[in-house]
Amino acid sequence: MSQQGQSPQNTILVCLGDSITYGFPNGPQSSWVNGLAGQIAARPLNRGINGNTTSDMLHRLPGELKNPGVSHVHILGGINDAWVENDPEYSRYCIEQMVHLCNKMSVTPILGITTPVCTIAAGNSFFPFGLDGIINWLDRHRVWLREYAATQSIPTIDYFTPLCQADTKTGDPLYFIDEAHLSSEGNRKIAMVAIEALANIL
Numbered sequence: 001m002s003q004q005g006q007s008p009q010n011t012i013l014v015c016l017g018d019s020i021t022y023g024f025p026n027g028p029q030s031s032w033v034n035g036l037a038g039q040i041a042a043r044p045l046n047r048g049i050n051g052n053t054t055s056d057m058l059h060r061l062p063g064e065l066k067n068p069g070v071s072h073v074h075i076l077g078g079i080n081d082a083w084v085e086n087d088p089e090y091s092r093y094c095i096e097q098m099v100h101l102c103n104k105m106s107v108t109p110i111l112g113i114t115t116p117v118c119t120i121a122a123g124n125s126f127f128p129f130g131l132d133g134i135i136n137w138l139d140r141h142r143v144w145l146r147e148y149a150a151t152q153s154i155p156t157i158d159y160f161t162p163l164c165q166a167d168t169k170t171g172d173p174l175y176f177i178d179e180a181h182l183s184s185e186g187n188r189k190i191a192m193v194a195i196e197a198l199a200n201i202l
Contacts, residue, residue: 012069013042013202016057016098017076020115021048024181032182035191041202042071053080054094061098065105072202073102074194076112076159078145079180082137083127092144099154110201111149113142113158115190117179118171126178139169157197159190 015021015033023031023046033046047064049056054077064070075098081091095111102109117127117135127134142160149156163186165172171179175186182190 011042011071011202012067013040013044013198014047014064014067014070014073015044015076016061016064016073017048017112018052018057018080019048019050019181020079021046021076022050023048023187024050025177030184030187032187032190032194035188036194036198039191039195040198042198043069051080052077053084053086054078054091054098055081055086058094058098058101061101065101065107070105070107072108072110073098074110074112074157075099076114078114078138078141079117079134082134082141083130085130085133085137088137088140088144091141092148095145096148099152108201109154110198111145111154111156113145113156113160114138115159115180115182116164116169116171118173118176119179120170120173126180131179155197155201157194159193162189162193 021031021033022028028034028046031046033044036044057075057077075095078091099109117138119131146156163171163175175183175189177183
């Protein structure tokens with residue numbers, strides 16, 4: 001629940017991420033974050049930047065934590081780390097450091113389980129090569145995220161399973177415009193998942 005004496009308008013949920021959070025290609029007005037406004041016990045701020053890795057997000061986080069109204073930080077990333085072939089250990093370190101910074105400021109971190117890759121999406125290809133490597137990197141990353149969150153008692157929101165085709169690990173083309181980016185239906189789906197999960201976190 002919101003901290004005592006705070007209302008949804010002065011309790012802030014920072015949504016820190018990459019293009020999935022930003023709302024590529026149409027912008028923040030089309031993002032799932034926009035769909036949270038008025039539906040959760042906090043004011044959501046879209047802090048997604050296209051192309052960001054977990055390292056980029058880590059460097060931006062201290063500035064976000066300076067706002068005294070921030071009660072929670074939602075961290076969703078990893079796809080760009082896989083794309084640029086970051087060392088998985090370094091990406092994990094960046095997430096651990098983001099959690100550490102939040103805890104230091106008495107802010108609750110929330111870890112988003114990274115969205116799937118859609119191998120049969122219509123439209124242009126976003127990943128021109130190396131798709132198998134990206135999928136494998138992300139599979140391992142999700143396993144680590146879940147294990148790390150469990151050991152540290154960090155709340156998580158699973159954005160992987162709801163966006164997959166039934167009984168597969170492949171993104172449902174209904175929710176994607178290419179291998180990685182969300183359609184309007186995908187953004188609506190994620191917003192619904194987030195609203196339900198955040199009701200038990202905020």
